[in-house]
Amino acid sequence: MDKVLDSPADAIADVEDGARIAISGFGQTAGSPVSLLRALGERGTRRLCLIANGLQPAAQALINQHQVRELIVSFTTRAGTRTPMEEQIASGEITFELVPQGTLVERMRAGGAGLAAIYTPTGLGTRIAEGKEVRCFDGRWYVLETALTADYAFIAGLRADRLGNVEFRGANVHFGPSFAKAARTAIVEVDEIVEVGELPAERVGLPGIFVDRVVRRRGAADPPQPAQRRPADQARQYLGRPGWTRAQMAERAAALLPEPGYVNLGLGIPTYISSYVADRDIVLHAENGVLGYGPLAADGEGDPDVFNAGGQLVARRPGMSFFDSVAAFEMIRSGRVGVVALGAYQVDGDGSFANWATPEMQGGGIGGAMDLVAGGAQVMVLMEHHDSRGRPKLVRSCTYPLTGVRCVDVVVTDLAVLRRERPSGGFAVESVAPGFTSREVMELTELRG
């Protein structure tokens, strides 16, 4: 049994037009199977269906070369961009299916485990559940999600042997195991091929039976792109006065976290919270597959294999653990993550919220948010009080597609902390930024006072 091939081109030599390929990788560039994707670009295979969380540069390149006709992804885009992918979506050249991240890995895992379908609470009451069977078990409602499989999986690992056993490093496990399992042919590119027996049995992250081909990486990985953080120390003006800065919002949100506890920090402003809990009895969870990480790494520092759910490098901490995204979402859906902090475009008076698509977008960025609010955690939204056009983000009723229904407990804006009272509903102002009154804060929303 020798699964090692000489080159990435050999490893993908039988990929035909129309193939469905699951591609691992997380965030901007981490864990991207670049040599396999570049080889596929050179091969010129067309009408591909790509399954991925989001598309990293080496996968985007296939789109730029018009090799792709279909996407099954959690993210087509984030706000404010207009990429070749979006152009091709707009023109109808590419069709897409958006899948919540936790549902994506569960569907792939089911496909790879010989199961036909699962019932999950993720996406209830949102567009994701439209047209799907919804069913009640023990008084709770669940959506039927069917298994997904792929013709190929392209995975990146650290080391592998000729039996196909793969070792991952740090947080770069994420989609590797579930995508490999779901594929008829799983292909793994690694930094190093080792002799059989060199990988300790306990360090095999993907046993060889799930892997069909192994190849050593060629060429450099895509360079990490600098995180595009908005300055944390600038404040917006409301009524001619400054609100809280993002750093202050994060500090205030951190102070609201119960301890001991497990907390998940979403993309955007919530990521700053990690800098305010280092001395607290709080364990941070990231849905890519990390538990117990530390503050954001300073620019130019950090281990490239240790990152949060925004793909930002974070510090290692004692007691940390790494696992795949399937396990990461088990922690979420089962209610073990006690608090979830998310960004949002809109939150309405009933606690429903929208954070994955605006009318300008082709597609959207669902990510793990729908899973994160499906587990019964306390949901905390951090967002500016108004959007970039000066419109209130606390609205009477969300006009953007929903992420979750009646689930937001606390909103931290740059003007106030608002808490929703259950079951009566409605947000009450709990504290306000210096120089503002509760009444002003409420008047700057569309909520009923």
Place this chain on the structure above:
Amino acid sequence: MDKVLDSPADAIADVEDGARIAISGFGQTAGSPVSLLRALGERGTRRLCLIANGLQPAAQALINQHQVRELIVSFTTRAGTRTPMEEQIASGEITFELVPQGTLVERMRAGGAGLAAIYTPTGLGTRIAEGKEVRCFDGRWYVLETALTADYAFIAGLRADRLGNVEFRGANVHFGPSFAKAARTAIVEVDEIVEVGELPAERVGLPGIFVDRVVRRRGAADPPQPAQRRPADQARQYLGRPGWTRAQMAERAAALLPEPGYVNLGLGIPTYISSYVADRDIVLHAENGVLGYGPLAADGEGDPDVFNAGGQLVARRPGMSFFDSVAAFEMIRSGRVGVVALGAYQVDGDGSFANWATPEMQGGGIGGAMDLVAGGAQVMVLMEHHDSRGRPKLVRSCTYPLTGVRCVDVVVTDLAVLRRERPSGGFAVESVAPGFTSREVMELTELRG
């Protein structure tokens, strides 16, 4: 966050009458959470529901003390015994639900992952599917199995820290992760409590978020019980002449295995096959969670944490890997294990077979067999030509409850190798033991010639 408790008694101090407890452990004694079970015996808690693969001595002791009212297990018993458990089942004191091993871990895993139910092919056409919804997806049929949860899980591990991070050793992972996930309160006993940071992040087999309490093991583990292997070198007599010995049957079966390939060896005669494939390009899979193991260890030798699906100690081999039972059954159900070798009570002419219950049993021993035949593998049955009462085991139609329908491809008895021709059905003799004719072999069955 400090999850370490002083004693097993403290760790189980809130377990009340009627509690549902999932108990990890595999085979005769491996990985048994003995201190927690002994503490529960002393506490005297009653009317317990135990969820387990099978009951090891420390759990049996709870039954002997009449503390148990319900079992959800893969094995209540194996043939030829009459334990206190069986007495209590017979008298109605204990009720039980038999669950195929792969379905047991999937149901627990679903419960621990916030899912309500799954559709699995396991158990189709058997008693296990009776009364359950059966549904077609993409032309194949699946059984709806609902999630299982528990009030407590009792798990054994190697080391843990106060955050609840657990390291397992060797094959003693099996039910630990899925059972812990499914429990409201997961309690882990370990050989050693270490400082936070001493467990490398990549060696955490069960992240602390899934663990509520940790305690150091007290007292000795239950002593391994000597394997009760029937002599491999004795032959039964048919028509006054000796057939093949068990060793010869295993050797013959081994010669039929295609290579390279992945092969699962079930309990009984199939376990001997591992001694005849060491120099072959064959990777042995055991559904407890081992891939790439070696021959059976000699008596008194072997690593107590390295065992096959019969709980027998086996040799380590380069390229081996360990994983939990959920992953082990993913490999099976997804069709990656190419050949499955099983024992059986009866095989009929259509290739249906029975191997988990006889009319004399209270309950039975389903184990992983129904999962093993659900993945589309080549199914090879190894069994004596006649049962201990001299009745043919190759029958016109199975009278014992079925394990799988029309799935057996090859039967190796102590008189012959028979192969079923698909799709026409019916077994043809492929080779016979020395001194016998094909006709004699067929006449010693109930099959139509």
